[in-house]
Amino acid sequence: MAESTRLTGDSMGPAVSRTSPPASANGRFIAPWGKSEKVSKGRRGPLPQRVTKLRRRGRGSGGDWWAPLVEGDVFAASQAGHRLLKLTIPFVGFALYTWVAITFQFGLAQPAVLIGLVGLLTVAPLRLPRFVTFLTVWIVWSATGLLTTQHPDVVGTEIEVLVKVGLIVFLGVNALRSRAQIRAFMILVCLGYGMYPARGTIINFARGYTLEGRALWNYVYENPNDLAAISVIALAIAGALYITERKGIVRLGAIATIMVLPVMVALTQSRGGFLGLLVFSLIALWGRVRLRLPRFRTTLAAAAVVVVAAYVVPEEAWSRLGQLSSVVGQVRGLGDSDVTSNLDALQDKGSAAQRFQVWGVALQIAGDHVVTGIGQGAYAAVHGEYDRAGGPGFGAKDAHSTYLSVLAETGIVGLFLFMGMLATVLLESERARKRMVRAMPRHAHQLRILQAGLVGFLAAGIFGSYSRVSFLYLLMILIWVCTFQGKKDLEAMHARKVASAVRRPAARPDGPRPVSVTT
Numbered sequence: 001m002a003e004s005t006r007l008t009g010d011s012m013g014p015a016v017s018r019t020s021p022p023a024s025a026n027g028r029f030i031a032p033w034g035k036s037e038k039v040s041k042g043r044r045g046p047l048p049q050r051v052t053k054l055r056r057r058g059r060g061s062g063g064d065w066w067a068p069l070v071e072g073d074v075f076a077a078s079q080a081g082h083r084l085l086k087l088t089i090p091f092v093g094f095a096l097y098t099w100v101a102i103t104f105q106f107g108l109a110q111p112a113v114l115i116g117l118v119g120l121l122t123v124a125p126l127r128l129p130r131f132v133t134f135l136t137v138w139i140v141w142s143a144t145g146l147l148t149t150q151h152p153d154v155v156g157t158e159i160e161v162l163v164k165v166g167l168i169v170f171l172g173v174n175a176l177r178s179r180a181q182i183r184a185f186m187i188l189v190c191l192g193y194g195m196y197p198a199r200g201t202i203i204n205f206a207r208g209y210t211l212e213g214r215a216l217w218n219y220v221y222e223n224p225n226d227l228a229a230i231s232v233i234a235l236a237i238a239g240a241l242y243i244t245e246r247k248g249i250v251r252l253g254a255i256a257t258i259m260v261l262p263v264m265v266a267l268t269q270s271r272g273g274f275l276g277l278l279v280f281s282l283i284a285l286w287g288r289v290r291l292r293l294p295r296f297r298t299t300l301a302a303a304a305v306v307v308v309a310a311y312v313v314p315e316e317a318w319s320r321l322g323q324l325s326s327v328v329g330q331v332r333g334l335g336d337s338d339v340t341s342n343l344d345a346l347q348d349k350g351s352a353a354q355r356f357q358v359w360g361v362a363l364q365i366a367g368d369h370v371v372t373g374i375g376q377g378a379y380a381a382v383h384g385e386y387d388r389a390g391g392p393g394f395g396a397k398d399a400h401s402t403y404l405s406v407l408a409e410t411g412i413v414g415l416f417l418f419m420g421m422l423a424t425v426l427l428e429s430e431r432a433r434k435r436m437v438r439a440m441p442r443h444a445h446q447l448r449i450l451q452a453g454l455v456g457f458l459a460a461g462i463f464g465s466y467s468r469v470s471f472l473y474l475l476m477i478l479i480w481v482c483t484f485q486g487k488k489d490l491e492a493m494h495a496r497k498v499a500s501a502v503r504r505p506a507a508r509p510d511g512p513r514p515v516s517v518t519t
Contacts, residue, residue: 084179086181117167123174123177131422131424134421139159145409148372155378190254197227214268215227226469232280237475240450240482241254244442358397362407362408373408377409384397401465402466403461433486446482457475
């Protein structure tokens with residue numbers, strides 16, 4: 001029965017058993033990166049690879065040997081990353097920028113980007129993804145706001161920031177060109193975020209340094225809402241790294257990050273962060289169930305996180321997070337005055353009521369500047385002007401919503417370009433992920449987790465303005481390069497399959513050979 005089970009169909013040659021995969025003459029399985037692994041007799045075939053396709057290689061006149069093509073070559077490149085990693089100039093520059101952007105150490109962000117961009121002169125061909133095209137057009141459209149805005153100084157500064165973001169994105173999609181470089185980048189993000197923002201936030205909270213009981217750190221992390229939303233991205237990258245790491249210190253570090261960050265999000269008491277965490281968890285776990293990957297350890301880890309959070313997070317935080325559903329219930333079906341009065345009754349010092357009123361002002365500003373908007377970065381100043389003219393009396397404030405902020409600052413055209421950029425990344429990656437599910441299940445689920453992180457961050461963006469946060473663009477870069485590499489691996493698998501079929505000798509006809517008779 002086992003001998004009749006085929007792994008890849010007739011085009012791959014003789015039937016191969018899952019329980020007895022081919023081995024070399026000395027009884028050891030030849031791994032594609034040069035090491036030999038003993039054959040495991042489990043039902044899943046030799047470990048650490050799952051054999052789904054086989055590639056036949058010739059070894060001169062000494063015979064043939066077999067090696068897996070699975071995750072075969074793909075997983076090998078991931079696991080042996082320290083051997084295969086090429087420290088190119090663009091990669092080093094982009095990695096240094098990423099470290100500085102996360103940790104705020106060294107202050108070498110601009111020199112790092114400049115070094116990386118100069119290094120692109122040695123790279124060919126250069127990549128220009130669709131989402132980078134959307135980003136470029138969005139930046140150009142935002143620059144036209146200089147012609148109509150009442151705050152040219154502020155808008156000019158923000159346009160300069162966006163141009164730098166565009167250059168960083170262009171550098172990133174061209175710097176990460178192999179599985180080993182992608183793996184090293186994810187390790188760098190997890191290491192930097194764990195050593196600085198996560199560690200600093202926990203130490204601050206333990207020492208009582210909080211914002212009215214809400215955990216925070218320094219720099220861009222001094223706002224608990226921003227800290228929580230960014231932590232969702234870091235959690236997604238840690239989860240993606242965990243999926244493809246079978247053992248070792250990198251896997252343990254990813255597990256530690258996955259255990260700590262949800263608790264940290266709860267300590268920030270951010271409704272937006274909690275909503276993003278919930279959306280991320282649902283999408284990531286649903287994908288794992290659909291792929292039928294091992295679920296016991298996932299369930300155990302999730303239960304451990306819940307237990308730790310229940311023990312560490314104070315009761316005030318759970319009370320504040322529980323008011324997320326109250327806000328929705330109060331808004332649904334009520335008039336404006338009823339909404340405001342009901343929101344004032346909540347126990348978080350009116351922050352929900354203030355946010356609702358700020359959203360009303362944002363919609364009013366967007367309605368008065370439908371096409372071009374008020375200019376990139378000018379929302380706070382214009383909000384103050386509307387407030388002095390009869391607003392709720394909050395002064396210059398942020399829109400507290402990514403989408404309302406983009407709509408008010410760049411108009412309906414700018415919002416379309418911004419959403420098109422996000423949709424392009426998600427749709428392209430989803431199409432590639434569906435193709436990868438059968439041949440590369442772990443890398444397909446890795447891509448699903450990164451997608452879940454982006455969707456979770458966008459859900460948190462309902463309650464915060466994150467259109468110019470660098471972490472959003474770092475995550476989009478990572479999703480796109482994983483998508484591109486997945487397509488490349490699938491094409492390589494197909495090419496090797498075709499080459500193997502071409503090299504295979506024709507089968508001999510059944511029966512005795514014809515005998516020639518000479519007279």
